[in-house]
């Protein structure tokens with residue numbers, strides 16, 4: 001039986017937006033622990049949001065080249081189910097936390113996607129995002145979806161410039177486990193738009209990933 005594509009809504013900064021994301025049908029929410037992001041949350045905010053969503057929603061904590069001690073410290077205070085590493089972290093760094101993790105790859109021109117994915121055999125998933133120099137994520141840019149590998153041993157999550165309008169097309173064009181969105185469901189940076197989240201999840205769940 002074909003499973004519907006999983007949806008993660010990233011860059012949640014309030015309990016109200018987290019609950020609206022869950023009510024819209026999101027499978028996962030993302031909390032950004034990267035200070036330079038307009039979507040960054042404090043540890044206290046993150047703990048409150050993570051505790052508000054209930055036990056059947058995956059809470060993902062997102063880091064960019066963070067010091068290991070800071071990540072361990074956050075893990076003591078925030079109930080994160082999955083970590084997402086969005087910088088230049090290598091596999092040894094990622095697996096030291098002994099938590100399920102996603103490795104984000106930014107799709108720079110010329111990147112050998114399959115070879116890079118193969119360096120993260122301990123990851124529970126690989127997230128493919130658009131590349132923009134100097135901006136580690138949340139760019140709002142798309143990349144060429146034909147670069148998404150047709151076959152993969154590890155679940156692949158598609159990100160980068162997805163919106164309620166293009167998510168169906170993106171899913172139909174690729175073979176993926178899930179989609180990840182941030183800017184495409186915002187009213188303004190860091191503030192989600194409930195109607196956009198509902199439309200995004202509806203379109204994503206209605207579409208089948210390519211066989």
Ligand SMILES: O=C(O)c1ccccc1NCC(=O)[C@H](O)[C@H](O)COP(=O)(O)O
Pocket residue numbers: 010011030032034037038039062064086129136137138139140141159160161162180181182183184
């Ligand atoms: O969202 C951010 O501001 C961000 C900053 C630094 C690293 C990663 C960040 N977001 C990670 C995500 O998982 C986003 O959903 C992904 O980059 C796609 O963003 P968008 O193109 O805005 O949908």
